[in-house]
Amino acid sequence: MSFTVNALTRSLNVFHLSGSACNNCDIEILDVLTPRYDAERFGIVLVGSIRHADVLLLSGAFNRKSAVRLKRVYEEAPKPIVVVAVGSCACTGNIFAGSYNIFEPVCNYIPIDAFLPGCPPKPEAMISAIVKLIGKLKGK
């Protein structure tokens, strides 16, 4: 296992970027950190800046104003970075596909490593996604 992968998967620093979301995925992401699920005991913490991040969580479809910012945030991220699209909106556009203000699904703007559909995905699904993601990074 390379040094980078080992360092990346030991304690995931997560940056959460809400696009034009309805808040629901965002509150469920916060919910994963609160006592019932408590992902922080595995060293998974939310960080305040993209420059500290190992994982970029995207929620919501991105409209023409936030898509520009998304690309900029992705360019500023230290590489390698794992990008996870949380929720159906980030995966496909969901019910907002076809809106005059939302052109493309997020995967057309930046490369996505994992899709986590659901409206919103349950906290259990998010934890399961993290476990699978770490497994995949380690090449298992």
Next chain:
Amino acid sequence: MPKKTIVPIGPYHPLQEEPEFFKLHVEGEKVVDLDIEIGYNHRGIEKLSESKSFEQSVFLVERVCGICSTSHPIACVQAIEDAGDVEVPERALYIRSIIGEFERIHSHMLWLGLAGHFLGFNTVWMWVWRYRENVLDVMEHITGNRNHYAMMKPGGVRRDIFSDDIPGIKKILDGLKKALALFRDAVIDDPVIHARTKGVGVLTRQQIIDYGAVGPTARASGVTIDVRKDHPHAAYGFVDWKVITAENGDVFDKTVVRILEMFESIAIIEQCLDKLKTVPGPVDSNPKEIKPGDGIGHYEAPRGEVFHYIRSDGTNRPVRHKVRAPSFMNVATDRVAVLGQSIADATIILAAVDPCYCCTERMMAIDTDKGKPALHSPDLLRLSQEKTARLQRELGTEGPKLDFGVFS
């Protein structure tokens, strides 16, 4: 004269769940002005709704906001029912109120936790959200999803609440009452919360009336405004409860109003659950068509009054769907609340109205050549005045003469 500095908060700030951009103009520690830039969250829901059938529109407006995800559907179905003269069975009204009040409890607990987080008091955040899980469990049991309940439909609700489930729900409510009593006492007695919130971000009664603020923001300043009491809908006219108000209008009073409102919500749910035992019947009148006409629906969301307007031309789609969310009115009060306060208090003041930008953002105007916003607030004001004048001419009426000088 001290130098003026701009402190940017956002658009992607660790304290914010949603993208929004505040420009704090400060002199030293003191905030002297505030600019709010939004538009990151506009999804064109009103226009999308015109391409969906009435039943699909309800699912669409549910996704206006994930936190008040049953307030918008209730207002929307009420507008559709108003437009098409649809009868709603009594049992469905009770179920609507139960779901609405559970949502209010979960939303207020969410705000209380986040307020603790904004104050740097993360214990409150973790603690409150732990008990909030119980509410979400009830919602998952009744509706099948933790958020986005998909319960409302024109003419009733989609699922019944079974009488076998009622004792279990009541047990969870009893547990919740104990937890809420704990928070009430903790917040009212805690010296740290007192020091951070008392006398901070004060909104006077007159400012609330001037800005037309709604919901707990208005009630904390002594304005008794609650759509549930003023225009009883769903089952709010059949049960006994009272509107909670406070006098000072600071962040502390907004917190207290929200905590005490949760007790009222529990009282409403308990009464509605008791009524469900005796009120029989279908929960859905299953309307086959919506007659031409227009209708309005309002509902007291956790943040204030949600308003929906729907016009039907007799087909299965709305020809016009207008949404007005409570944060649209409440966010405007941010500027007067934050003036003269210190930077450290700005985050909690901005958060005290429980802003919801995904609810608020209803329009966007873009100059396609330059890719920049083409309309600014004076333009919007002018358009709105022109439209009002045009309508007055067409209808041959004289409306009240309003002075917009303060905004322009």
